[in-house]
Amino acid sequence: MKNSFEHPQYPQIGVGAAVFKENKVLLVRRKNPPAEGLWAIPGGRLRWGEALQQGVEREIWEETGVRVKAGEIAWVFEVMDKDANGHIRYHYVIIDLHATYIDGEPEGRSDALEARWIGKNDLDIRKIHPRTVEFLKRVYQFEL
Secondary structure, eight states, X not given: XXXXXXXXXXXXXXXXXXOEEXXXXXXXXXSSTTSTXXXXXXXXXXXXXXXXXXXXXXHHHHHHSOEEEEEXXXXXXXEEEEOTTSOEEEEEEEEEEEEEEEEOOOOOOTTEEEEEEEOTTSSOGGGBOHHHHHHHHHHHOOOO
């Protein structure tokens, strides 16, 4: 079933953040494509007129119930996914920020099936989005 974000006319801006607590990182298991079923950095689409930091703070709260204070840009990448006919189904430019944990216990909300603090060897690495693994390793030297 096609959702309203498939086959966009222009790239969409996604925002997220790496949030750490007690040597663990906050991850969500995605409910929707393009990373459906995979664990990844929490975040979502930036709204019109919303600053990057506001978008990150809102999205992480909506997805996980965790409050954060978003900081500066940490990582930027893009995701393009094609359908069976070779047409671009999704095109996101994703901007991940540094963020500081404020409070809250993670729970899967909105478009997250699950949310939790993940430490080294807590998950099978194959279940984590490859860009999440790359981001955490390159920017934070954090290995999953």
